[in-house]
Amino acid sequence: LQDIRNTVGNIPMEWYQDFPHIGYNLDGKKIYKPIRNKDELDMFLEKMENPDYWRTVQDKMTGADIKLTDEQVDLVHRLQKGQFGDVHFDPYEPAVDFFTHEVMIHPVTNRPADKRSFIPSLIEKEKVSKLVHAIKMGWIKPRKPKDDTPTYYDLWAHEDPNSILGRHKMHVPAPKMKLPGHEESYNPPPEYLLSEEEKLAWEQQEPAERKLNFVPQQYQCLRAVPAYSRFIHERFERCLDLYLCPRQRKMRVNVDPEDLIPKLPKPRDLQPFPTTQALVYRGHTSLVRCLSVSPSGQWLVSGSDDCTVRFWEVCTARCMKTLPVGGVVKSVAWNPNATICLVAICVEQSVLLVNPCLGDKLLYGATDQLLESYVAPEEERVQPVQWVTATMEEHSKGVRLVVQHSKAVKQVTWHGKGDYFASVVSDNSNMQVLIHQTSKRWSQNPFRKSKGLVQCVLFHPIRPYFFVATQRYVRVYNLLKQELTKKLMTNCKWVSSMAIHPGGDNIICGSYDSKLAWFDLDLSTRPYQLLRHHKKALRSVAFHKHYPLFASGSDDGTVIVCHGMVYNDLLQNPLLVPVKVLKGHVLTLDLGVLDVLFHPTQPWVFSSGADGTVRLYT
Amino acid sequence: MGGLEKKKYERGSATNYITRNRARKKLQLSLPDFRRLCILKGIYPHEPKHKKKVNKGSTAARTFYLLKDIKFLLHEPIVNKFREYKVFVRKLRKAYGKSEWSTVDRLKDNKPSYKLDHIVKERYPTFVDALRDLDDALSMCFLFSTFPRSGKCHVQTIQLCRRLAVEFLNYVIVSRSLRKVFLSIKGIYYQAEVLGQPVTWITPYAFAHDHPTDVDYRVMATFTEFYTTLLGFVNFRLYQSLNLLYPPKIDGQADVELKPAEGKEYAMDSESYLEKLSALSASLARAVAPTHEDEVEMDEFPVEGETAEQLDARKKEQEALEKHKKLFEGLRFFLNREVPREPLAFIIRCFGGQVSWDKSLCIGATYDVSDPSITHQIVDRPRVERQVVGRYYLQPQWVFDSVNAKLCLPVADYFPGVLLPPHLSPFVTEQEGDYVPPEKLKLLAMQRGENPDEESEEEEEEEEEEEEEDDNDKEEEEEDESEKEEEMKLKKLEEQKTQSSKALPVKVTAGKVRLEDKQRLEQEQQSEEKRLAIMMMKKREKYLYKKIMFGKKRKVREANKLAAKRKAHDTAVKEEKKKSKKAR
Secondary structure, rough: OOOOOOOOOOHHHHOOOOOOEEEOOOOOOEEEOOOOOOOOOHHHHHHHHOOOHEEEEEOOOOOOOOOOOOOOOOOOHHHHHOOOOOOOOOOOOOOOOOOOOHHHHHHHHOOOOOOOOOOOHHHHHHHHHOOOOOOHHOOOOOOOOOOOOOOOOOOOOOOOOOOOOOHHHOOOOOOOOOOOOHHEOOOOOOOHHOOOHHHHHHHHHOOOOOOOOOOOOOOOHHHHOOOOOOOOHHHHHHHHHHOOOOOOOOOOOOOOOOHHHHOOOOOOHHOOOOOEEEEEEOOOOOEEEEEOOOOOOEEEEEEEOOOOEEEOOOOOEEEEEEEEOOOOOOEEEEEEOOOOOOEEEEEEEEEEEEEOOOOOOHHHHHHHHHHHHHOOOOOOOOOEEEEEOOOOHHHHHHHHHHEEEEOOEEEEEEEOOOOOEEEEEEOOOOOOEEEEEEOOEEEEEOOOOOOOOOHHHHHHHHOEEEEEEEEOOEEEEEEEEEEEEEEEEEEOOOOEEEEOOOOOOOEEEEEEOOOOOEOOOOOOOOOOOOOOOOOOOOEEEOOOOOOOOEEEEEEEEEEEEHHHHHOOOOOOEEEEEEEEEEOOOOOOOOEEEEEEOOOOOOOEEEEEEOOOOOEEEO | OOOOOOOOOOOHHHHHHEHHHHHHHOOOOOOOHHHHHHHHHHHOOOOOOOHHHOOOOOOOOEEEHHHHHHHHHHOOOHHHHHHHHHHHHHHHHHHOOOOOOOOHHHHHOOOOOOOOHHHHHHOOOHHHHHHHHHHHHHHHHHHHHHOOOOOOOHHHHHHHHHHHHHHHHHOOOOOOOOOOEEOOOOOOOEEEEOEEEEEEEEOOOOOOOOOOOOOOOOHHHHHHHHHHHHHHHHHHHHHHOOEEEEOEEEHHHHHHHHOOOOOOOOOOOOHHHHHHHHHHOOOEOOOOOOHHOOOOOOOOOOOOOHHHHHHHHHHHHHHHHHHHHOOOOOEEEEEEOOOHHHHHHHHHHHOOEEEEEOOOOOOOOOOOOOOOOOEEEOOOOOOOOOOOOEEEEEEOOHHHHHHOOOOOOOHHHHHOOOOOOOOOOOOOOOOOOOOHHHHHHHHHHHHHOOOHHHHHHHHHHHHHHHHOOOOOHHHHHHHEEEEEEEEHHHHHHEEEOOOOHOOOOOOOOOHHHHHHHHHHHHHHHHHHHHHHHHHHHHHHHHHHHHHHHHHHHHHHHHHHEEEEEEHHHHHHHHHHHHHHHHHO
């Protein structure tokens, strides 16, 4: 037998993994690994055929297979059972008392005691003195006496009211947790379960936004109910709420909503006012921008984007006359003087003065005569505009005079007496507002400086005042003294229209930010009331001449008629009550009502809309 | 002019508040210690009215405390204890590091400890205050008592929580103060009326928790520390009020019964004490022997300004309450091993019933399954193999529903394997306009003493017969009807709205068509008037009004939605029934 002891020592044998040898023998020669070319099949066959396969182990040091002897196998068995390796070792030998446990009178050894057992120990002394010193210095404290008071006792035995401090009165107790509703039941009524869509919506919501912090679920019986996985979370969140949430006492408003509605006089008591749509004036093919009614109330004139001006009989809705003017009509105004039959029409850069030749022949004849009786002054004065007499062709249509401006004209409005009229030019300069006198064919520019984009102008019905509305302010000028008397702050972003109460002390302003501001000129320069009735921009506002009514037309297609009573008593504030919402106009191009106007004598209101109609409500 | 320049933020609200960090610095505490102190003392942050002013012009998000609160904390003796503890930990660590074991022992002997008694007294100057705040304390203790005795917190805390919870349950049993119970998917809610205060708590279902990692157990442990102290004192006081011994002792004779008959020792007495107590089956020993003369009829002291009707109603209520307390009196229950023993035993005992369970399930079983006197056996399995004659086999929901209904419900709906009726929350009190599930209506009718069951069944049968005759027509009709109904409902609502403000006596005489038209016109006019009046509201009032109306509308919408859902469900169920019938 050859001695194949390996000399590499106790090393991990993996180090030799990649080599053909596995170590060195005593002579320093390489020990080669036994040739192993057995595959799985060979292994299996060997396992099946070799009866000693179970006792064959591989020697890690040499790589050779070794068959264990019977003794070795026995040893392994014993060790596996937890017995001693040596067969002959008896762990349960009877104990032998070498020294008796009883104390005998004679010592076991007769050796004399040490000297050190008689003298005090120096080391101990050192230690003790250290401890004594530490105790003296108070570094070591005696063990605390055990607290033997009961843990729980009657804490509230002596409740004295003095112990309730101010703190307790200030204390806001934490609100209790919300009590569970039906939907939290393990077996809720079926209507509380979420449908598929609701569940999906629930899942997509942020956890903080969810109304329920769980999905309602139904279980057939109690034993099927699982543990709630977020139980600890919820307790923890409650803890966080308790010590992290600021607490506040919130006063809950406990009002009956009906009490909030103001008590207004009933509209029925405030009659008359227009309530129903009576007539529709059809004929225009495009939006009707402007309306005007004759002082007698018999005729109505409307100007439209289809470049025509139409004259209607109010009572019959009959179109009496159509006047093509060759441009978009921005504004029309009937002369308020009943003895003069004249209409001012804004067409592009000019204002046409038209005699409609309607009604009393004497009347319109007189008007023509009045216009013809003009004698030009000797010396030519420089004017901001040109007054041109109409050509024959135009004359036959009714046009009498043309006032040519330098820029497009936006608005024209008559003075109450019917001689003067003002026009607004869309311009940035001081030439925006011009005042014309018809009888003298004379125009003047009242302002030296521009104060912003002028939206509309208005004459005071009685006094020599002139109102100019720019985007955000309304300026009131005294024409006689030629000075600014007042500046009204509208609190609106962009004023669209303005109307004055026949009494002359109150003004309403409509604005494109859907507000209507009522000014009491005696009261303040700020609005007495801001009415937000419309949903969209206001296009036009109007006052009635006699009745305490005013109306506003808006882009939302409605006309709102309000009762606006002004009292002669200066102490009493005006009473504003909305009385009727009139609907009828169809929204076209996002525009609804473009102009509203009251009949001069009757409680009727006209409105013109973007749908090309004019409507009369009575 | 003249005088010193006024500096900003040196007066006014800026001086009343202090940020958390500054408060911490003022108290010289670390953040965890500060948090603990705030929890123990019940100090919470405040939201200043003008945050920017208080924040010295900055808009950064900060937590503010009232300066007064922080000054109040300065005088707290616990703060010193915190500091001592910190020092103790430092010394201990040092001793460990140097392996000075004797020092370690010595230090451990002198470990600083603190008591929270004075804080409890200070936070709740009267006992009623403490009772009002008991909800969270109970829920927390019940949760902690279910924690495993490893890891998350000290074993002592868990044991203490368990003890206190069990003591409280025993008190509720003895005082019979349980009022409502609710099986939710989160756990079981209980509501007891303790000395006139409603106390609600929730216990989780008895399963192992999977402990979430995003929860700070230190915070919870601090809360529990306070709550255990509070609950201990409350328990003491409650036991005292009933003349019971505290800590509770099991009544002598019951104790004998409880001992296993075979003479086999179950466990040491000290160990089994809590288990016996938590079995909830034994009565407790009283400090003073109860005398029956105690239950003297209460004299009546009519409160001034109270009418006879009110007095009567109160008396009736009192009687109902007494009856409710004795709901299960005389009934003997047996709990099968698959039903949750503790909640059921607790509830049944609270209402005077006797209860037992399998002996191998828990200590404290008083009688066996085979006992012939058992009236109800609570079972939660699809079917029972061998049924004993003379007792009802019921699902556990019956107990809960009966307690909530304040009467023993008919048992037929709750037999094993039967589809259970919905379990409703007893905490919901429906106001007018809210959605009321039909089961609740039925229950209310039953409580009033009517028996709606028979009628409805008859009706159903009739309906079914009819349905078989003309199926399609009926459906259409139903749809029409439902639409009409909705319209009517809307109309009614409108009417109510308009009439509530005006209360116009609208008269309708029969046979005249035009009158109705008039009525409608009038209504329209009124609604228009209202609309116009709303236009004239002030901005702020309008906002408020719109908000209120929005809330009301939402409520109606939600109720309608639930009703519609229910209707759809019912029709679906009916269809299915019919189909199965036809198939047969």
